[in-house]
Amino acid sequence: MEKVPMTAEGFTALEAEIKHLKTVERPRIIKLIAEARAHGDLSENAEYHAAKDLQGLTEARMADLEDKLSRADIIDVSKLKGDQVMFGATVTLVDEDTDDKVKYRIVGETEASVKDGKISITSPIARALLGKRKKDVVEVSTPGGGKSYEIVKVEFK
Missing domain, CATH: 1.10.287.180 (Transcription elongation factor, GreA/GreB, N-terminal domain)
Structure with missing residues (x-):
């Protein structure tokens, strides 16, 4: 299982x-x-x-x-720390095209809710973010085309 x-x-x-x-x-x-x-x-x-x-x-x-x-x-996310994106991290991103800021928490599939800022660890954006650090730029394939995001903050809370 x-x-x-x-x-x-x-x-x-x-x-x-x-x-x-x-x-x-x-x-x-x-x-x-x-x-x-x-x-x-x-x-x-x-x-x-x-x-x-x-x-x-x-x-x-x-x-x-x-x-x-x-x-x-x-x-237990409260015991995690560091600057690398992993499960449980809350990541603040800036869209490189529009300068819009978004904040996502990477969680399990059962608790994902985009409206609450929680994305599944299996989602395309989370998979692109995993292992990255602050100031890294990630490319994400979305249904509307490719997007570039800069990671401006990684935190665990």
């Missing part, structure tokens, strides 16, 4: 999601199924089938999350 790298924060978030699914969503769905079953003929009961589909999706999501947690390789 392949280990899944993640931060302690990401591990805690997955645990919280599983707890929510088990303690809130699962009972809610069971109630929906029971209510729909009370309407009678199940073969033409859209509410019943929708609730059963939702139950299947929820159970699959829980199984997926539990699998990821069981294979988690928790990396």
